Amino acid sequence: MGHRDGTRDDVLPPHGATAARAAYDRRWAGDLRSAIRCSAVFLSLLVLIDCGAGRLTFVRGGLWVGLGVLLFLVLFPQRVTAGEGWLASRGPLRERRVRTDLLVSVRCLDGVSQRLRLRDMLGNRVEIDPQVLVDNPDLWRGLERDAYESAARGSLTCGETALRRISERVDRETALSVFRASGLE
Template identity: 50%
Template sequence: MGHRGDPRRARSGIPARPTGPVVYDRCWRRRLRGARRCAAALLALLLTVDALAGTLDAGRALLWTGLAVLLFVVLLPARVSAGDGWLAARSLSGGHRVRTDLLVSVRCGDGVSRRLVLRDTLGNRVEIDPRVLAADPALWHQVDTGARRALAAGTLRSGAVVLRRLSAGIDAETARGVFKVSDLD
């Protein structure tokens, strides 16, 4: 791994082994525990109701277990990490990386769950929950630094407004957090 002919390097334009410090989503473990708890609570509830109704058997227990596993898979958060000039998200569907210093577009999809979609000049695409960046200033700093480089280089053609709004929201949330910790709120 990490050889000169590594196919991952050619595909993403990013070295196989990141250089410099790598920042990981520090809230990921908490969200993972939350997904486990929700799935376990659903399973316990379904098994309890079925047992109290006197209709619980092996087939139904297997069905409820499958439903709980499905809920866990749906709630399972992507593992987000960033470094100098890149952002990666790893989930059950695989890992995706973009070069933040080569961003072409950034959009924020509205709907039931907001998603931030980043695309780079190499054709790579990453979708993440913007709350992940809002909850982790170090992660946001890496993304923002790369996006500013892309904007300065002229590669970021659409999404500068989205990034400014996101930045303003993150700054406001950080200020509220500081005031709360300082008892100034």
């Protein structure tokens, strides 16, 4: 049932779903490069300041490298992938999957950074940044289709308002993109 990477057989893509039809976060590679750059600059500044003060030792250098790696892990962007009936979010340590065709709830969590929590009938849960869906309409359309299918079946008991808000954001961003591309901004 369980696998080493945290995925479970019951949340793998349904039979017939192939990786060729999966939608990916198009901005993930750029976000990853930004995380690497920020961590490298932070590490370089720490080492440079310590070296300039004449206090750089092997132990202190190891501490600075550890802090640089810790910053990288904090900044590491989740890689969101979706296919027919599923959505996955992969972080630096593990992957979480949810069956979007079996959704029970969709909630917007406010705080320092807004998160969208999806939960399915099997008890699986995924949290993603809603901006990923706004930036990637292919990801959003697949989730939207499956979520409304779950609502029509009666399994989605909570979250239609959150879905409607995200749908409005996606539509607004898509319209603005079309206006920018056509010069009507």
